[in-house]
Amino acid sequence: MKSGSSGSLTGGKPLTASPVPETTPHCSLCSGHAVYHDRISGRYLCRDHFIANIESRVTETIRSRKMIQPGDHVGIGLSGGKDSTALLMILSRLLPSLDGVRLTAITIDEGIAGYREDTIRSADELVKKYKIPQVSVSFTVLFGNTLDAFLKGREPEACTVCGILRRKALIAGAEQAGITKLATGHNLDDEAQSVFMNVLRGDLPRLVRDSASDSQGWFIPRIKPLMHVSEKELAVYLMLHGAWPDLPECPYAVHALRMEVRTMLATLEVKHPGTMLHLLESKAQIEAHCAGALVVEPVRHCRECGDACSGEICQLCMLKRRLGIGGS
Amino acid sequence: MDIYPLPLPSTSTIVKIILPDKSCRTRDVGPVTVESLLRELGLNPVEVLVSKNGTLVVEDAIVQDTDEVRIFRITHGG
Ligand SMILES: [Zn+2]
Ligand SMILES: [Zn+2]
Numbered sequence: 001m002k003s004g005s006s007g008s009l010t011g012g013k014p015l016t017a018s019p020v021p022e023t024t025p026h027c028s029l030c031s032g033h034a035v036y037h038d039r040i041s042g043r044y045l046c047r048d049h050f051i052a053n054i055e056s057r058v059t060e061t062i063r064s065r066k067m068i069q070p071g072d073h074v075g076i077g078l079s080g081g082k083d084s085t086a087l088l089m090i091l092s093r094l095l096p097s098l099d100g101v102r103l104t105a106i107t108i109d110e111g112i113a114g115y116r117e118d119t120i121r122s123a124d125e126l127v128k129k130y131k132i133p134q135v136s137v138s139f140t141v142l143f144g145n146t147l148d149a150f151l152k153g154r155e156p157e158a159c160t161v162c163g164i165l166r167r168k169a170l171i172a173g174a175e176q177a178g179i180t181k182l183a184t185g186h187n188l189d190d191e192a193q194s195v196f197m198n199v200l201r202g203d204l205p206r207l208v209r210d211s212a213s214d215s216q217g218w219f220i221p222r223i224k225p226l227m228h229v230s231e232k233e234l235a236v237y238l239m240l241h242g243a244w245p246d247l248p249e250c251p252y253a254v255h256a257l258r259m260e261v262r263t264m265l266a267t268l269e270v271k272h273p274g275t276m277l278h279l280l281e282s283k284a285q286i287e288a289h290c291a292g293a294l295v296v297e298p299v300r301h302c303r304e305c306g307d308a309c310s311g312e313i314c315q316l317c318m319l320k321r322r323l324g325i326g327g328s
Numbered sequence: 329m330d331i332y333p334l335p336l337p338s339t340s341t342i343v344k345i346i347l348p349d350k351s352c353r354t355r356d357v358g359p360v361t362v363e364s365l366l367r368e369l370g371l372n373p374v375e376v377l378v379s380k381n382g383t384l385v386v387e388d389a390i391v392q393d394t395d396e397v398r399i400f401r402i403t404h405g406g
Contacts, residue, residue: 023359023390024380037386044386081405235377235402239384249403262404266374 036236039273047240054237058090058225059097067223068181070099075179075220077170078105078134080123082245083185086234087226089241091183092130106173106182108166109138111146115248122245137173139165143325150323151252158252164319174220186224189231192276193261195283200261208287230276343391345369348376348401359392369399376401 025034025044032046045053062068076091078084091103105127109120127134139147143165150165151158174182198207226234238244253259268275301307302314309315319325343355345365355365362378362385373387377400380391391397 023392024383024385025388033383034386034389035384037388047384079405082403083405230374231402231404232374232377235400236384239377239379239400244400247403247405250405253404259404266372270372270374 035240036233039270040277050236051240054229054233055090055093057228059094061228062094062223062225065223067183067225068098068101071101072098072181073102073104073177073179074223075104075106075135075174075177075182076132077182077184078107078123078126079185080107080119080121080126080245081185081247082238083187083190083226083231083234085122085126085185085243085245086237087183087185088126088130088132089243090237091225092132103132104177104179105132105134106170106177106179107134107136108169108173109136109140110162110166110169111139111148112250112252113146113148115250118247119245122247133177135173135177137169137176139169142169142172143320145325150325155252156255159256159258161319161323162252164315168316171220179220182220182222184222184224185226187226187229187231187234188276188280189262189265191224191227191283192265192279193258195279196261196265197257200257204286204290207283208290227280228277342394344394344396346396346398348399359390361387362389362391362397363387365391365397366399371399 025037026032027034027046027049028043029049030046032048034044035047036045036050037043038045068074074091076084076088078088088103088105095101095103105123107120107123109116124134126132139145139150143150147158147162147165150161154161170182195207198204229237235244265276265279299308300310300312302309302317303312304317305314307314307316343358343360343365345353345355347353347369355368362380363373366373366376366378366387378385378387378389379398379400380389380395382396382398
């Protein structure tokens with residue numbers, strides 16, 4: 001599949017509200033033709049009202065959760081896939097309203113053949129277009145080999161292995177860039193899936209911890225400005241800007257529990273609009289009830305690398321042993 | 329030698345559908361909503377975007393006549 005040429009729908013040109021027959025519903029706020037139907041509110045939105053809606057909701061998420069302070073240097077975990085592309089575009093748009101804030105993209109090359117080359121090319125084009133400095137970190141340089149090589153024969157563990165290594169790579173990139181906040185492109189669907197997955201795994205501590213407040217082992221606060229925007233909304237946002245990345249799916253995704261949960265939640269969402277938001281609300285309620293009740297283990301330090309961890313040896317060092325990655 | 333296709337009966341419609349894998353198919357019964365078209369194809373509206381003649385449309389937009397419908401799958405990943 002060819003990437004590079006984004007916006008396959010109109011050859012890169014933003015979509016216009018050109019002559020539209022009456023067979024298309026109108027915007028609930030103006031006479032423009034609707035590009036999005038919000039199944040929760042029942043509202044139809046045209047291109048301009050849709051874009052304004054997304055940007056004001058992200059602004060509100062950032063504001064209400066105090067995600068970004070004046071003078072912050074925000075790192076954007078930019079894979080070049082759709083979510084991080086949308087994150088970079090939206091934060092760039094909001095930048096003038098954020099006092100003295102700077103952005104730097106952090107791109108991780110895990111080494112996934114037939115997938116990552118395309119998204120990295122897409123990321124490189126994007127930072128050039130938006131004139132945003134970029135720091136790149138590759139698994140090969142950091143760990144001595146590609147993710148593909150590490151995963152030979154352990155494909156079903158792909159997301160776990162990749163997650164642990166990526167986290168380290170992001171920290172390395174964050175240190176290199178000297179950022180004060182790390183923003184990732186996690187959207188409403190991702191968050192809802194995580195809540196559900198932690199429930200399925202019977203992992204309550206993780207359910208409560210695995211959020212913006214998850215700072216264990218992170219010396220830089222992580223923020224998720226898109227956490228209240230659905231995956232579909234982000235896709236529409238990109239399409240309307242002629243920035244739809246026509247990219248392949250990660251080849252390891254098929255092995256992930258997340259994909260099963262994703263399909264299931266999408267099925268529920270279409271029948272019962274609001275399901276994903278309700279999952280986030282459930283999590284917030286559990287968090288509120290658990291405040292102080294969950295035993296917070298004292299932060300310990302890894303015997304091998306000294307990073308903060310919950311046991312004797314951190315996840316990364318354990319994984320490195322298993323994968324035969326030398327030294328740290 | 330030129331081949332002139334027979335004019336179609338006025339009640340008939342041919343909708344061209346381009347699927348996420350770029351394959352094409354036609355559907356000659358209409359008019360129909362995007363939503364029921366997706367249902368027919370076994371696709372969840374939450375997981376795809378649909379354009380009609382190059383313009384993004386909502387699920388209850390109506391597709392008919394010689395409309396070209398394009399379906400984009402929203403791939404996971406960020
Ligand atoms: Zn409008
Ligand atoms: Zn360690």
